[in-house]
Amino acid sequence: MKDFWNERYADKDYLYGQAPNKYFKEKIDEMQPGKILLPAEGEGRNAVYAASLDWDVSAFDISEKGKEKALNLANKQSVEIAYKVGDLPDLDYKDEQFDVIALIFAHFSEEKKENYLKKFKKLLKRGGVIIFEAFSKEQIDIQKENPKSGGPKNAEMLFSKEELQTYFSGYEFEEFEDLITELSEGKYHQGKAAVIRFVAKKPLN
Numbered sequence: 001m002k003d004f005w006n007e008r009y010a011d012k013d014y015l016y017g018q019a020p021n022k023y024f025k026e027k028i029d030e031m032q033p034g035k036i037l038l039p040a041e042g043e044g045r046n047a048v049y050a051a052s053l054d055w056d057v058s059a060f061d062i063s064e065k066g067k068e069k070a071l072n073l074a075n076k077q078s079v080e081i082a083y084k085v086g087d088l089p090d091l092d093y094k095d096e097q098f099d100v101i102a103l104i105f106a107h108f109s110e111e112k113k114e115n116y117l118k119k120f121k122k123l124l125k126r127g128g129v130i131i132f133e134a135f136s137k138e139q140i141d142i143q144k145e146n147p148k149s150g151g152p153k154n155a156e157m158l159f160s161k162e163e164l165q166t167y168f169s170g171y172e173f174e175e176f177e178d179l180i181t182e183l184s185e186g187k188y189h190q191g192k193a194a195v196i197r198f199v200a201k202k203p204l205n
Helices: 002-009 022-028 045-052 064-076 110-123 139-145 161-167
Strands: 035-038 056-061 082-085 098-104 124-135 172-185 189-201
Touching (some): 022 098, 139 189, 161 172
8 A cells, every 4th residue: 555655645735625524623623722633634635734824733644655645745845744754653643642633535454444543542642623525435336327436445444434434432522423425535535425524523531
């Protein structure tokens, strides 16, 4: 997957656009700045936007090319982001380090998925918030109808509402949507798509 993403991000264009994800923007605009983590951040559009709102931004991805483009975008917008390249277990983030973790189309391989989601829960402060938007398992069928909408072709990398409610059991869900929507994010997120969105707060104890 690392080679796949490095090859994709080698394109000079920002393949998912330079503007932040709409759902992420809507939610982050309502919050007081703090420390935020953006996993699988790719070309940096969401990290750079958060930094423009004075968030202390950490991001990571497996792609060096993604980091290069993210830092170029940050420089263009005159903001700073801390961006690491690697797998989550190898990165030195601390337990309860972040006020917000934003999982925006952050899809992981089957062997990493459960461990990563468990780790994110540890990295989040008590009372901290998860902002989530990603493709649901229904996207497998939507892709056949609309290949431009994007997303993994492996159903195990996609999400179900029941799965996420289990992973984040005990969290307070402020909203939770499983829906068909229209994406317009660069070249690879276009048109009809099946997504899950939620905002959830970690218990205080």
